[in-house]
Amino acid sequence: MYQGKYFVFVCCGAGKLTSFMAAEGLKKGLKAIGVDLKKVKIMHGMMHDIGRHEKNIDILVSSTNYKGIHPFPVHNGISFVTGDEKGQQELIASVAGQLREKMEKGE
Numbered sequence: 001m002y003q004g005k006y007f008v009f010v011c012c013g014a015g016k017l018t019s020f021m022a023a024e025g026l027k028k029g030l031k032a033i034g035v036d037l038k039k040v041k042i043m044h045g046m047m048h049d050i051g052r053h054e055k056n057i058d059i060l061v062s063s064t065n066y067k068g069i070h071p072f073p074v075h076n077g078i079s080f081v082t083g084d085e086k087g088q089q090e091l092i093a094s095v096a097g098q099l100r101e102k103m104e105k106g107e
Helices: 017-032 047-053 085-105
Strands: 006-012 040-046 059-062 074-076
Touching: 006 017, 006 047, 006 085, 017 040, 017 059, 017 085, 040 047, 059 085, 074 085
Parallel strands: 006 040, 006 059, 059 074
Antiparallel strands: none
């Protein structure tokens, strides 16, 4: 959790373009399927920021080939960079499911 919200951290190597594209696409997709974004903080940044935010991250999405092991789910968000709409929809559905599960459990 980050400031009382479920925290989805979207990262890439430089923390600029590809993580921004993935974060914005994820926000738009989650909103479209009814996820209450008032309860979710989606932030983009660099891979080396993962350690700084690790205690707060609920879900991690990386737009690079990231293989880190963490106590939270880690997703590949490259579909937002390549324009793979099927991959985008699968990722949105997976993240939405995990967020809804956390919300139901009150985690």
